[in-house]
Amino acid sequence: MPDTTATTTLEQHLDETHEARLGSYKDFLRVPSISTLPQHAPDVRRAAEWLAETLTGAGLEHVEVAETGGHPVVYADWLHAEGAPTVLIYGHYDVQPVDPLDLWTSPPFEPVVEDGRMLARGAADDKGQVHAHAMAAQAILATRGAYPINVKYVFEGEEESSSVHLDEWLAANKDRLTADAAIISDTGFFEGNLPAITVSLRGMMYSQIDVVLSPVDLHSGGFGGAVQNPANALAQIIAAVKGPDGRIRIPGFYDAVVPLTEEERAALAALPFDEEAYRVATGVSALIGEVGYTPLERRATRPTLDVNGIWGGFQEEGAKTIIPAHAHAKVSCRLVAAQDPDDIFQKLCAFVAEIAPPGVDVTVQDLGGGRPTLTPVDHPVTRAAARALEATFGQAPVYIREGGSIPVAASFESILGLPVVLLGFSPPHDNAHAPDEWMALDNYEGAIRAIVRTFDEIGAADGAGAD
Numbered sequence: 001m002p003d004t005t006a007t008t009t010l011e012q013h014l015d016e017t018h019e020a021r022l023g024s025y026k027d028f029l030r031v032p033s034i035s036t037l038p039q040h041a042p043d044v045r046r047a048a049e050w051l052a053e054t055l056t057g058a059g060l061e062h063v064e065v066a067e068t069g070g071h072p073v074v075y076a077d078w079l080h081a082e083g084a085p086t087v088l089i090y091g092h093y094d095v096q097p098v099d100p101l102d103l104w105t106s107p108p109f110e111p112v113v114e115d116g117r118m119l120a121r122g123a124a125d126d127k128g129q130v131h132a133h134a135m136a137a138q139a140i141l142a143t144r145g146a147y148p149i150n151v152k153y154v155f156e157g158e159e160e161s162s163s164v165h166l167d168e169w170l171a172a173n174k175d176r177l178t179a180d181a182a183i184i185s186d187t188g189f190f191e192g193n194l195p196a197i198t199v200s201l202r203g204m205m206y207s208q209i210d211v212v213l214s215p216v217d218l219h220s221g222g223f224g225g226a227v228q229n230p231a232n233a234l235a236q237i238i239a240a241v242k243g244p245d246g247r248i249r250i251p252g253f254y255d256a257v258v259p260l261t262e263e264e265r266a267a268l269a270a271l272p273f274d275e276e277a278y279r280v281a282t283g284v285s286a287l288i289g290e291v292g293y294t295p296l297e298r299r300a301t302r303p304t305l306d307v308n309g310i311w312g313g314f315q316e317e318g319a320k321t322i323i324p325a326h327a328h329a330k331v332s333c334r335l336v337a338a339q340d341p342d343d344i345f346q347k348l349c350a351f352v353a354e355i356a357p358p359g360v361d362v363t364v365q366d367l368g369g370g371r372p373t374l375t376p377v378d379h380p381v382t383r384a385a386a387r388a389l390e391a392t393f394g395q396a397p398v399y400i401r402e403g404g405s406i407p408v409a410a411s412f413e414s415i416l417g418l419p420v421v422l423l424g425f426s427p428p429h430d431n432a433h434a435p436d437e438w439m440a441l442d443n444y445e446g447a448i449r450a451i452v453r454t455f456d457e458i459g460a461a462d463g464a465g466a467d
Ligand SMILES: [Zn+2]
Pocket: 092, 125, 126, 159, 186
């Protein structure tokens, strides 16, 4: 059991240091650490150094601004809880660009607090969450002098620019990054600001289908009817890979899909998700998808196949009577556990080869991909985080599945072999990546307390105790 006296002292400390903490949060947000814009590279480094100094000041050890070949990773640890579990914590201190500037109520790098919200680029994604971790570290070490578990912090500076150097850095530092689990704090609460734990992310297989007839376009009068048309052939292929029922027809495509249990379906159905509001917000006339599944299930728990782009032949105004020389489509699949992007690509290639109409050359290129992730709801770290969220926010968390991908989650699984728990605190509709990004201060302050409690719960569950 966590020591309640120690927790009370820590709570008091957090209450007393609230103003100073907000000042520090604002200082961090003032650094325009936009990782994708080269002119901001010195700012990204300045944010890394600011963070490293703050972590050192908190009492963490082995603090390092680690070079990656791109923007640095900030590393820190505290490893004196002998016999207790080790948790690796991830967040990112870089931010998205801020344009269009004129849509911001106040300048993006001049943080202001208004109506209980911190308004600035990065307030939620992800500097607010990184700062909450730093402040949790500060509070723990200032009031207790020790963590209940071992912690290793990895704060990235390239998340918003594709994490180009992270995998290499993780692989090179594999030995010092050993842990029992990873906690990623870069997600948010559910609709209605319900505390949430994200249990799965979809992966990706991205390909391009090229259909080639001839070196140049042919006259449709002289050749039409006597040769294959690559655009028609491409349309046939695309029509064959996915049926009107939304089911993907590639043989073996669903083989590795972990089916939803009845319990999981019931839990998803119980979420406060308004399909009609979602439809209206999207601006579409109807929600369409795989038969037998709800929109919420389709967008996060089922794999997809979508044409992302298609071109070939005459594209200008007016009429031009040709048989196009070639036609192309970008085709991607969002994958769910435990589908493997390479395996799905091979299956797509085999099926396309089988159904390709005669008279044209059809090839499929692999444009990259990523693995899906799924962490069991009953994993000890997930359960510890759930208890901590409930104790902090007065409400048990909902378990959500994200339709998108966080590549670092798959990297932690595949490179470091760690189960990943996605414990994020940003409010829904926080305008991440958009003008007027904001963080609810209740979420931010709650995050600090929930992080401390999560560590206590992990330590207690392991029998190691808090202190
Ligand atoms: Zn983020």
